[in-house]
Amino acid sequence: MRGGGRHARRRGLSAGGRAAVLLVAAGLVAAGAGAAGLALTRHPDVPRAAALVVLPAPTGPIAAVPAQAAAQVAEPVSLVIPSIGVTSALVHLGLTSSGALQVPPTTSVAGWYTGSPRPGSIGSAVIAGHIDSVTGPGIFFRLSRLRRGDRVYVKRADGTLAVFEVTEVQMYAKDAFPTAAVYGAVPDPELRLITCGGTFDYTTRSYLSNTVVYAKEIS
């Protein structure tokens, strides 16, 4: 036993003391784990898609960027976006009876809006595709992952390849859609890729936003 009783025992806690400390510790661990779990599960549960397969760049005669007096270029027939694993034939899209953009009849194929310029001719060519079906990913599921500098390839009916480089990726609320920026005239050959994005409204069963990727032709 030590004399000079101003100091408490220094040799350590008794067994009972240690048990009390461990109880405090266990309690804090449990509370901490509970709080962590609560915070982490506040995020919604996101379905998983199959792993991304990056594709090789397509080969073929690459079209020159057109001069202003150029003749009409050939119609687009297919689309390849290697960095997000997209390869698709291109169907033709028109307008619905209410004047909105028609969408492809299946979720596994993209479409070119025939009222827009042909990809690779002067102007803003428009291609749209679904982000998902009712059960899984659609052809443009990974569209929002594109970044400036990524390449987009459009093959045309005459076998030539128009090559585009992404300049911007934007998301817009559908009820504030910037029609002029997306569909308006431009003096060089450009491309807009459109799909849905943002929050999915379960009451109307539709996405509230559109993702638009802007790209311009490079030679």
Next chain:
Amino acid sequence: MRFTRFARRIILLAALPLLLLAIPAVSAATASAATATGWIRLAHLSPNTPAVDVYLYSFGDSSAQIVLHHVAYGTVSPYEQVPTGDYTVAMRAAGAAATSAPVLSASVDVVAGHAYTVAGLGPESGLRLQVLDDQLSTPSGQALVRIIQASLKQSVVSVNWGGHMLQSSLKFGAVSSYQTVSPGTATLTVSGGGDQATASVPLAAGTVHTLVVLDGPNGLQIDDLLDAAGSGTDPAGGAATGFGGMAPRSPSSPLPWLTAIGAGLLLAAAGGLRLRSRRVPAQAAGGKHRVPADRS
């Protein structure tokens, strides 16, 4: 009683899960906005002026951003996309040194999303560099067309497209204003003096054209420049391109986690109370331990 090192270590380890909550969520980054840009093109439209070299300088720069060599009459370059700001266009005789004094120069202020044509116009004796503001948007479902009269031989011309008289008497060196026309393909007829030129010109909806009247090798000649194109008819609103199969589903019930938090706090409180109650017997034991001040 002081906490021992053992106790401190245990408490710190227990606190780690709480610290992990402070790690901020990583948000997906979208591409940042691109630099603001506009477009410039350069044109030589003076019939009796020899070929020139055309230089484009960003204001204040001594080295040219773009140089076009040996630009002859009738040439209109494609649009170049340039960052917004002030530019200087200088014309020198073809082959002249880049350091020599230019024959002509003009300044252009490029505004975001706008396009400009810088054209050498008029006769050689009265050559001028004119900066034209180019239209890029059309009224929905229509086409826009303007005419540049660059024929010296026919000093005044009339321009007719599919029966529409676009310009009845346009003078040499003049640039007409833009006119809206209903889309279609029709015969363009340019007449002046005893001369005439015709061409089949499609003016599609959503397009902007500049028609240039030139002195060709065989008389009047027409150049149809497609300045810009967009959708002939703009779709209304956005695109219904999703069915929700990959949309995030709502979060699960918080109940199990709240239970864990509550139980953990109760355990910690119980342990804390035990620790506190252990102090009291130690102080009451008397002489061997610390003597409270008021007993001395």
